[in-house]
Every structure is written in structure tokens, then in C-alpha cells.
Amino acid sequence: xxxxxxxxxxxxxxLLCLSxxxxxxxxxxxxxxxGGDSGGTxxxxxxxxxxxxxxxxTADETPSLTTAGHNAVAGDYVNKLTHNxxxxxxxxxxxxxxxxxxxxxxxxxxxxESIWELKLHEGIKFxxxxxxxxxxxxxxxxxxxxSPDIQSYTQSIVKIEKIDDLSIRLTxxxxxxxxxxxxxxxxNYINPKAQLDKxxxxxxxxxxxxxxxxxxxxxxxxxxxxxxxxxxxxxxxAERAPKIKNIVWRIIPEGxxxxxxxxxxxxxxxxxxxxxxxxxxxxxxxxxVMKVPSVSHNWLCINNEKAPFDDINVRKAIxxxxxxxxxxxxxxxxxxxxxxxxxxxxxxxxxxxxxDAYNVELxxxxxxxxxxxxxxxxxxxxxxxxxxxRAAGVIQDNLRELGIxxxxxxxxxxxxxxxxxxxxFTGFIGGYTSNEMMSFLKGVYLSSNIGSSNKxxxxxxxxxxxxxxxxxxxxxxxxxxxxxxxxxxxxxxxxQMPLYQDNILSTxxxxxxxxxxxxxxxxxxxxxxx
Amino acid sequence: MWKYILKRLLYxxxxxxxxxxLVFLILSLAPGDPAKAIxxxxxxxxxxxxLREELGLNDPILVQYFRYAKNLVRGDLGMSYKTKGPVSKxxxxxxxxxxxxxxSAIIIAVxxxxxxGIIAAVKQNTIFDGLSMFIALIGISIPIFWLGLLLLxxxxxxxxxxxxxxxxxxxxxxLPGFALGFHSMASIARITRSSMxxxxxxxxxxxxxxxxxxxxxxxxxxxxxNALIPTITVTGLQVGYxxxxxxxxxxxxxxxxxxxxxxxxxxxxxxxxVLGCILVFTIAFSVVNLLVDLLYAYVDPRIKAQYS
Numbered sequence: 001x002x003x004x005x006x007x008x009x010x011x012x013x014x015l016l017c018l019s020x021x022x023x024x025x026x027x028x029x030x031x032x033x034x035g036g037d038s039g040g041t042x043x044x045x046x047x048x049x050x051x052x053x054x055x056x057x058t059a060d061e062t063p064s065l066t067t068a069g070h071n072a073v074a075g076d077y078v079n080k081l082t083h084n085x086x087x088x089x090x091x092x093x094x095x096x097x098x099x100x101x102x103x104x105x106x107x108x109x110x111x112x113e114s115i116w117e118l119k120l121h122e123g124i125k126f127x128x129x130x131x132x133x134x135x136x137x138x139x140x141x142x143x144x145x146x147s148p149d150i151q152s153y154t155q156s157i158v159k160i161e162k163i164d165d166l167s168i169r170l171t172x173x174x175x176x177x178x179x180x181x182x183x184x185x186x187x188n189y190i191n192p193k194a195q196l197d198k199x200x201x202x203x204x205x206x207x208x209x210x211x212x213x214x215x216x217x218x219x220x221x222x223x224x225x226x227x228x229x230x231x232x233x234x235x236x237x238a239e240r241a242p243k244i245k246n247i248v249w250r251i252i253p254e255g256x257x258x259x260x261x262x263x264x265x266x267x268x269x270x271x272x273x274x275x276x277x278x279x280x281x282x283x284x285x286x287x288x289v290m291k292v293p294s295v296s297h298n299w300l301c302i303n304n305e306k307a308p309f310d311d312i313n314v315r316k317a318i319x320x321x322x323x324x325x326x327x328x329x330x331x332x333x334x335x336x337x338x339x340x341x342x343x344x345x346x347x348x349x350x351x352x353x354x355x356d357a358y359n360v361e362l363x364x365x366x367x368x369x370x371x372x373x374x375x376x377x378x379x380x381x382x383x384x385x386x387x388x389x390r391a392a393g394v395i396q397d398n399l400r401e402l403g404i405x406x407x408x409x410x411x412x413x414x415x416x417x418x419x420x421x422x423x424x425f426t427g428f429i430g431g432y433t434s435n436e437m438m439s440f441l442k443g444v445y446l447s448s449n450i451g452s453s454n455k456x457x458x459x460x461x462x463x464x465x466x467x468x469x470x471x472x473x474x475x476x477x478x479x480x481x482x483x484x485x486x487x488x489x490x491x492x493x494x495x496q497m498p499l500y501q502d503n504i505l506s507t508x509x510x511x512x513x514x515x516x517x518x519x520x521x522x523x524x525x526x527x528x529x530x
Numbered sequence: 531m532w533k534y535i536l537k538r539l540l541y542x543x544x545x546x547x548x549x550x551x552l553v554f555l556i557l558s559l560a561p562g563d564p565a566k567a568i569x570x571x572x573x574x575x576x577x578x579x580x581l582r583e584e585l586g587l588n589d590p591i592l593v594q595y596f597r598y599a600k601n602l603v604r605g606d607l608g609m610s611y612k613t614k615g616p617v618s619k620x621x622x623x624x625x626x627x628x629x630x631x632x633x634s635a636i637i638i639a640v641x642x643x644x645x646x647g648i649i650a651a652v653k654q655n656t657i658f659d660g661l662s663m664f665i666a667l668i669g670i671s672i673p674i675f676w677l678g679l680l681l682l683x684x685x686x687x688x689x690x691x692x693x694x695x696x697x698x699x700x701x702x703x704x705l706p707g708f709a710l711g712f713h714s715m716a717s718i719a720r721i722t723r724s725s726m727x728x729x730x731x732x733x734x735x736x737x738x739x740x741x742x743x744x745x746x747x748x749x750x751x752x753x754x755x756n757a758l759i760p761t762i763t764v765t766g767l768q769v770g771y772x773x774x775x776x777x778x779x780x781x782x783x784x785x786x787x788x789x790x791x792x793x794x795x796x797x798x799x800x801x802x803x804v805l806g807c808i809l810v811f812t813i814a815f816s817v818v819n820l821l822v823d824l825l826y827a828y829v830d831p832r833i834k835a836q837y838s
Contacts, residue, residue: 224786414562
């Protein structure tokens with residue numbers, strides 16, 4: 001009422017105007033600002049540093065540079081810069097030879113195709129100038145087998161032998177269709193034997209001074225801030241040699257801050273774009289947004305051991321009652337595809353038959369078949385982040401149509417991982433990412449993984465048999481049939497309620513060329529150029 | 531005086547062990563298995579068992595703590611569960627950033643807050659007082675996270691005056707220092723104002739004025755030194771707040787400091803790293819409190835006399 005009150009009110013209004021002004025400026029600012037302050041190529045449109053350098057930014061820091069010392073996606077990205085595997089995945093996620101020039105699969109005494117003879121390219125040089133030999137391969141694979149972090153990628157190999165300086169013989173526990181995929185994993189990348197021999201006296205040698213034969217050499221690591229790499233001039237594969245000399249790898253954990261860093265010109269490439277910034281970035285002509293449906297399969301997981309979820313009709317009712325289009329819209333801002341099967345689409349063996357689409361009437365029929373009172377169903381959906389909470393919110397509304405009053409709980413990631421692995425839940429929103437169907441099926445549904453990654457706790461001997469058969473079928477056509485059979489069985493069993501496969505969202509300055517990301521999220525920085 | 535300092539430093543030792551035991555206990559009893567957190571969804575039951583054994587997690591909690599405490603006595607903070615490297619290395623790499631951030635925040639806070647508080651007091655019930663206290667009110671109310679993003683949008687993205695992320699130069703600490711220091715600035719300004727108001731009503735101030743001293747000189751030479759003691763106390767306490775606030779600020783501005791490290795480590799149940807960070811914060815807070823106590827002696831001769 002007094003002068004003072006009026007003044008305070010005016011100041012409050014001014015503050016609000018400033019915040020709205022800043023917010024609006026961010027929305028359209030990228031393009032507009034750039035046009036205004038740049039006569040030609042500015043930091044906002046051109047390279048953040050210079051044409052010999054690309055500044056990549058990512059949300060998470062690798063826990064380690066040791067190839068066999070972690071199973072983190074953030075570490076996989078940097079290991080791919082500095083190291084190579086015997087095989088690698090191509091753009092369609094198929095394994096192809098990398099360090100290996102040729103290979104043969106031979107039969108063992110039992111007549112099973114379990115002996116793999118591999119021959120390396122000649123003259124592959126490590127970053128320290130030494131030449132890669134079979135000794136390095138044997139030492140690296142033996143070292144990888146000791147690491148619990150990557151155990152699922154080393155289990156099938158039972159014997160590793162050197163044949164000559166360039167040739168190695170691997171023996172697997174029976175025919176292994178997943179071996180080439182496993183050897184493409186960073187855990188099995190090749191390090192110099194000379195370095196591995198020093199591990200006893202210096203446990204940190206592989207982390208402090210990683211030496212590989214990859215397209216980029218490690219330069220330095222300022223923990224929590226950035227890593228630097230420079231091109232390996234003697235890279236063995238001339239066609240895939242780096243075109244940009246230097247990489248600065250910055251860690252920016254907050255999504256909005258990554259967007260601001262790109263739009264202000266401080267970075268050139270964002271690996272994980274914040275989906276809330278997508279609309280703003282798509283309007284900005286100075287940046288290119290890449291959207292690729294990922295192979296990450298996300299679901300409402302139900303504990304199949306707990307009543308009434310041990311009844312197939314209850315599971316199928318919940319599955320048919322969920323409007324997945326709404327889940328994608330609300331949880332992912334529309335940036336994903338709806339799930340159409342118990343296994344991901346885009347992989348060898350995908351199969352959609354037998355999977356019920358959203359149909360409330362059908363859901364009610366399943367509930368009637370079950371015969372119980374929906375109001376007695378206790379379903380608590382555990383969520384470990386906002387995206388999952390938004391998805392759970394939609395499901396909560398959908399299930400009310402059936403008379404089920406589901407609840408939502410929040411947990412931090414570590415607690416969530418423990419509780420769900422131990423089976424202390426009725427439901428949770430989760431997912432699994434794998435580059436190929438065999439490891440997906442093994443991880444998510446194999447009964448021996450109950451207590452760790454098989455969180456539905458489904459224990460179906462027929463399914464186990466199909467999964468094992470698929471991993472032992474080397475012929476791709478035959479394997480596809482087995483994998484489809486397994487998926488069909490899963491669609492019938494309906495152990496959980498698949499929701500969506502989200503999009504991989506990467507963004508970069510429009511001047512950066514030859515960028516590409518696979519459905520697994522891999523990109524090939526050595527192919528980029530300004 | 532030196533005896534007092536030594537005594538205070540020795541008191542820190544039981545404090546450190548007490549804090550480390552409590553934090554160790556809380557983290558160990560909290561749900562969430564470090565092995566499962568490290569291996570994620572793809573860890574096999576065998577791998578989880580192997581990692582638990584390697585990390586010594588199968589031992590009773592007290593055995594685990596005494597093993598930790600034994601190493602701590604030797605100055606060894608242990609190995610990170612996640613990176614498998616020494617915790618001291620992780621922390622040493624991040625201390626300078628948090629130190630620079632906290633220092634810049636406290637400097638910005640003090641430089642702005644003390645004049646603001648003095649002006650508000652000497653111009654009580656005027657437009658200056660209202661405006662100063664309005665700024666202080668905003669400072670106390672505004673969340674660091676939101677202010678940080680606002681500053682980034684305006685000064686990094688739109689104007690391009692400061693970098694959006696990283697800790698490359700002094701420029702990198704201006705926006706985070708301001709975001710972090712704004713709240714402390716508000717508290718210090720409010721306490722300076724109330725303390726000044728109390729002092730300028732004292733008889734000796736009136737006496738000084740009646741002797742013919744100018745008002746400015748009275749404020750500067752007589753009122754301010756006496757009003758500073760509560761300000762110093764609050765400023766010292768604010769260091770604790772700033773250390774806690776660095777967790778959010780370092781995340782928004784992507785600064786590689788201890789605050790961010792502690793968040794990641796708690797999420798991953800990396801107990802040795804969390805303990806290491808908490809111990810660093812405890813030492814910092816204890817040392818700042820000691821410095822504040824020592825500063826009293828220089829500001830107030832009566833306290834100095836007590837020490838001697």
C-alpha cells in the first residue's frame with residue numbers, strides 16, 4: 001500500500017520479466033543470435049577451437065580408461081577412440097573383422113564348430129610404436145577373463161593359444177554365435193602385452209597411460225572436466241584414419257547446460273541431447289539434430305513370482321491396458337517408438353506376432369478370465385528417474401480403467417538396481433540395452449540370470465533351451481528362426497509390459513560433416529570432418 | 531595463542547574419525563549394493579559375487595570400517611570401488627576447482643553484502659534500505675540451480691561473455707561464483723544491517739557525533755568494526771553452506787569439483803570416495819571455524835586478551 005510496497009512489487013515484476021526474457025531468448029536465440037553477431041564463420045557456427053579440433057560433450061565421465069575395467073557406456077565411447085577389437089560392429093550392428101584380416105571356424109573332436117583361428121593384419125602399430133602380435137592378443141584376452149565387470153563377454157572362451165606371431169586359436173564352450181559380438185566389446189580390446197606384464201607393479205598403468213592401436217592416442221585426462229586425444233598417425237586402416245586431428249572430450253552432466261554450451265559455440269557435438277531442448281535445437285539452423293531409434297527396450301517389469309502376477313491373464317490384461325503412444329508422448333516428449341514385442345525391433349530375430357496392442361476391451365476380457373477382484377491387486381511401480389516417473393504416471397491412469405490402483409515409488413539408481421535384482425518388488429519401470437538379440441535374451445530372460453539381470457524372474461525351460469540353441473547356431477538364417485521362435489514364446493508368456501524404444505538424440509554444429517550414429521549409440525569420430 | 535591453535539587442531543582428529551564412522555555406517559546400512567551399482571543391469575550373479583569379494587563387501591561392517599580406519603591413520607583414503615584408482619588422486623584433482631569456486635563465491639558475497647548491509651542500516655526506512663533488503667530477500671529465496679541456468683542462458687548463451695561450462699580460466703568462475711555467493715550475500719547483508727543498526731544506536735556513537743565527528747567517519751571508524759563480529763561469524767558459517775551448495779553449482783556449470791564427485795559417488799555407492807570427500811569438507815569447515823575464531827581476536831581486543 002505504501003511507496004515501499006509499490007517499489008517492491010515493481011522490482012518483483014522486473015525480475016520476472018528478466019527471467020522470462022532469458023528463457024525466451026534461449027528458445028529462439030540460437031539461430032537469431034548467430035546471424036546477428038557473425039560476419040562469417042563464428043564460434044557459434046564453426047568449430048569451437050579450430051578446424052583441426054572437435055569438442056565433443058557428454059553427460060557422464062568414464063569410470064576408467066582400462067578397456068576391461070568397466071562396463072560403462074561412457075567408457076565404451078572413449079575406448080573406441082584409443083583401442084580396437086579383433087572384430088567391430090558395422091553401421092547395422094553386424095560384427096565384421098577389425099584387427100583380424102581373416103578367420104576360420106573349425107570343428108573340434110566332438111564335431112562341434114568351437115575352434116576359431118584368427119589371423120591379424122600385418123604391421124598394426126600401437127600408439128607407442130610397437131607392432132601388435134599374437135602375444136598381445138593372448139595377454140589381452142586372458143586379462144579380460146579375470147575382470148568381473150565384463151564377465152558376460154568373456155565366458156564363452158575357454159582356451160586362448162598363440163599359433164604364430166600373427167595367428168591365434170580360440171576354443172569356445174561349444175559352437176558360439178555370439179563370439180564375434182563378444183570380441184567386438186570394449187572389454188576384449190587389445191592392449192600391449194608389455195603393459196599388461198607391468199600390471200603387478202603398477203595397477204593403474206592401463207588407466208593412466210592407455211595404449212592401444214585405435215585411431216586416436218590418449219593425451220591427458222583432467223578428471224571431472226575433460227579428456228584430450230590426438231590422431232594416431234600410423235593407424236593400420238588408412239581408409240578409416242582420423243580426418244580431424246584433435247578431440248577434446250568434455251563432461252557436462254546437466255542437459256540444459258549441454259544445450260547452452262552447443263548454442264554458445266563452446267562445444268561442437270553433444271552425444272546425449274536433452275529431450276526438453278529438442279524443439280529449441282530443431283529450430284536452430286546452425287545445428288543438426290540426429291534422431292535414431294535405439295535398441296534400448298524399456299518396459300513395465302512385473303515380478304512373475306508374486307501373485308497375482310504369476311497368472312498370465314493378469315499380465316496380459318495389464319499389457320493390453322497400457323496406451324504406449326501416450327507413454328511415448330508423455331515420458332519421451334514423443335521422441336521414441338512404441339514397443340511391439342517382448343524383444344526389441346531392429347535386431348535379427350524380431351517378431352511381433354502374439355503381442356497384444358493397446359485394447360482396453362481385450363484387457364477387460366483377460367481380467368474376467370482371471371476372475372479376481374482388480375481392486376485387490378497391489379502394484380507398486382519403482383522409478384529411478386523422471387522419464388520413468390512420467391511413464392508410470394500414464395500407466396497408473398490406464399490401469400484405473402481396469403480397476404487397479406497402482407502406486408509409484410522413487411528410488412535412487414543404486415537402490416533400484418539392488419531391489420529389482422533381488423526380486424523385492426511388484427513392478428518397476430526399467431529397460432535393457434544390447435546390440436544383438438542373443439545377449440538381450442540371455443540377459444533379460446535366461447533363468448540362470450534370476451537374481452541379477454532376469455528381473456521378471458521368469459523361469460521357463462523351453463525358453464532357456466531356445467536361447468541356448470540360438471547362441472550355438474552359427475548359421476545366421478537358422479539362428480534367426482530360433483530367435484523368432486523364442487520371441488513368439490515370450491509374446492505368448494507376456495512376462496512384462498514393453499513400452500518403448502527411445503530415440504538416440506545427438507546434436508552437432510551443422511558444419512561438422514559425415515556424422516552417423518548406430519542404433520546402439522556408437523559413432524565414428526574418425527570419419528568426421530569440418 | 532599457538533597452544534590454542536594446536537589444541538583446536540588436535541580436536542579435529544576425533545571429529546574426523548567420528549564423522550568417518552557415522553558416514554561409513556549410514557552408507558553401509560543404506561539399501562543398494564555397490565557391486566550391483568557398478569555392474570549395472572548386465573552383471574551376472576557370478577560377477578556380482580566376485581566383485582563383492584574383491585571389494586571386501588562380504589566382511590562385517592565393523593571389520594570393513596576398521597580396515598578403512600587403519601589405512602586412514604596412514605593417510606591412505608583407500609581405492610575407489612568404481613574407478614579402482616586411489617581416492618586421494620580423485621580428490622586432489624578436484625580440490626582446486628571447489629576451492630576456487632568457494633573463494634570466488636565468498637569474495638563476491640562479502641564484497642556486495644557488507645556495503646549493502648551498511649547502506650541499508652544507515653539509510654534505514656528509505657528506498658535504499660528497501661532495495662537492499664529486497665535483493666537480500668531474493669538471494670535467500672532463489673534456488674541456486676534456477677539462478678545458475680538463468681545466468682547461463684543470459685551471459686553465456688545470449689551475450690557470450692562467459693563460458694558455458696568448464697574451469698579453464700578465471701572467467702569460468704564468475705557466473706558459478708555469483709550463483710553460489712548470492713544466497714550467502716543475502717544472509718551476510720541482513721546480519722550486517724541488523725548488527726549496524728544495533729551499534730549505531732549505542733551511546734558511544736552518539737558521543738562521537740557530539741564531539742563533532744562526521745557521520746561517515748563515525749560509521750567507518752566506530753560503528754563498522756564493532757558491527758563486524760556477527761558478520762564474521764555468519765561469513766564463517768556460510769562456508770559450510772557454500773561447500774554444500776557447490777554440489778548443485780558444480781553440476782549446473784559442469785565444474786569438475788568435489789561437489790560433483792560426491793554426487794556421483796553416492797549414486798554409485800562408492801563408499802571410499804564419499805568418505806574421502808566428506809572428510810575434506812569436514813577439515814575445510816573445521817579450519818574455517820578456527821580461522822574465524824582467530825579473526826575475532828584481531829577485530830576485538832577483549833577476545834585477544836582472553837587468548838593471551
